[in-house]
Amino acid sequence: MITFVTDRRPGEPCIIQGHEQAPLVIKTMEGDELLRLAPTQPWTHERLVSLPLQELLGEALEGGADAYLGEQWVGSTEV
Template sequence: MSRRFESQLHCIARPRGSEKDILAGNDTYDLVVKDQDGKQVAKIPSPPKGWTYDTLEVACAENGFWCADGYLGDQWIGSTEI
């Protein structure tokens, strides 16, 4: 019998040093989570004032998924596989 383990979505959106601010222009999109086949498995609404790095990281940490990637619009923001 195999067991499937859920993992949190590891958000890598927070820029370090001179990295691009990927929230800029994407902060009001809903957080869409897709499985390994690209099928949407969850949609977490954007906060009324848009995402901050802190609110996005909390949303990613509070939800468990199996082999999933997170997106704000077309912008990839993290994965369970990191």
């Protein structure tokens, strides 16, 4: 399961800002691309956490994976 760290607490920067229209890219820990999703609407924390990534990627996540909006890291299986 990928944990997105895109929820904000007071005083924290928004790591989604400026990347709302970037594709969501899921990569293995070795950097190989597993999935690329273009947004149909700007990305928000709620949209990211509602994605059925476990269903889409299944066993591919077992070796660990990182999530990016474009080049901006936004989550991981290792968080």
